[in-house]
Amino acid sequence: MTLAPAIEVHDLVVGYDALNAVRGVSFTLPRGGRMGLVGESGSGKSMTALALMGLSPTGWHAAGQVLHDGVDLITETDTSFSKRRGRTISMVFQDPMSSLNPVRRVGDQIADVIHRHSKVSRREAMKQALDLMVQMNMPRPEQLARSYPHQISGGQKQRIMIAMALACYPQLIIADEPTTALDVTVQKQVLRLLNAAARDRNTALLMITHDLPVIAAMCDTVAVMYAGRIVEHGPVQEVFRSPRHHYTRGLLDSQPTMDNIALDGSSRLGSIPGMVPPLHNLPTGCAFHPRCAAASEKCRAEMPELGANGAACWHPVKEKAE
């Protein structure tokens, strides 16, 4: 028997009043699967994640279907959702400071999650918390467990957050820009730990980031988001090697790499002109058209849907000749 997917999202719409930050997002993430969600800031990634966690800001609506653990999370009540968070589905945020309790020792905070969701004693929960800190490669775990959040570094705080997210063997972890605030040398270490821990537990991972190399390192599939919609979706290898949507192409071309830099300084980086449109002023048709060099009359008038090639584009980028 095959297990149901870790999460199945159908036509998710998230917004407030008449404005929608997420406009019809669908995807399926199998057990143990790895999906990246990428796009410029303001494209709707965080609002998607918060809706999946039942944490949309007050006054916001979320509609559609979010199937997880045999239920539709959209209709889940607040009380049952709060019992679920940290147990079957958990989240790692960009800023660990805002989600850690500043006046409680970090070891206790991990133990709290374990104690709340599994029927183990306080003492056993603390022991498991220490084990997790060891797995997270924390130096001097006993001592660090007794520290308060302000006494440890950013990378250490993020590892505590990951330990808390992993503590109850959830089916799915949603990580929203988990390493964006970290130094590069620490970033790689944190990603390695998250990678290994999720693999060992067969936990599915939804990695949200604007950092393309992070997606390439961690994920099997990637969804590219623009103005609240997924504009391209497919295996990372295909999407990054031969993107079909002009937005994806633009993002990849903006990324400087050591081997596309000429030593004489003559190379010129591609960039995407303009910026992500605000919610109250979304362009007609393909929302990317004001920034797209290939835009036609049709692009300005009609909104393209995701096609068999995995891209929502009227004039897809030509496949790269091998």
Added chain:
Amino acid sequence: MTLSTRDPILAMQGVTQSYGLQRTSLFAPPSSFKVLDSIDFDVCAGEAVGLVGESGAGKTTLTRILIGMERPQQGRLIFEGNDVWSATPAERERFRRSVQMVLQNPRSSLDPRMRIGTALLEPMRSLRIEGDHIKRLHEVLEQVGLDKSALERFPHEFSGGQLQRIAIARALMPNPRVLVADEPVSALDVSIQAQVLNLLRDLVRDLNLGLVFIAHDLSVVAYTTSRVSVIAAGRIVEVGQPVELFTRPTAAATRNLVDAVLTVEAGLEGKAL
């Protein structure tokens, strides 16, 4: 006199800077640690130089000394051949106009209640620069590729990339010879980052500006600069052409930085982590 091929506009020579540490006990002798240790660093006109190093290595401290915000405890800061800290008031004034700074977060470096036009004129007032400021305003807007209509608007009406352009415009107003940019693109999306990097490169070439550029993304530094210094624990451990240095690092600190870099290509090959 020997002819040197390099003629820096701005240079640090043998700069050492220490900060006091908290005493561990009442009777322990006060101790201090060297944030910067015998630093030599310089930039010429029309040259972009990079500075990389892990967090806490001393990059920001170095820039604070470079722009004259902090006086070096040992060593000298030389601008156009004169020691800045023993210069005449007129020379100091010229230094202050000629070396300008661009910071990481444009949103927090611009006053939200001030119209862009007013914010751009602000350095002209504080540096007491005379002349036709409005004409200068239009020149600078053109240089950074912003429309005149920006002048009447407020910071919240702009995206991060546009605000960074505005911050660069403000730094250019006094017609500086050197721009010091500490992580100017770290808060921006890749797509927008590319716009700002291209702008900085154009300014170096077109205005013959010296650029000191700090970023944690090594490819970004390699794209933007032609010479880079690697700093570790307050010491410059290696200097070279960025692409060459980052492909064949010799110092351990450089190797650590290079090893930490994630690239799309390495990820696709399954070799990133």
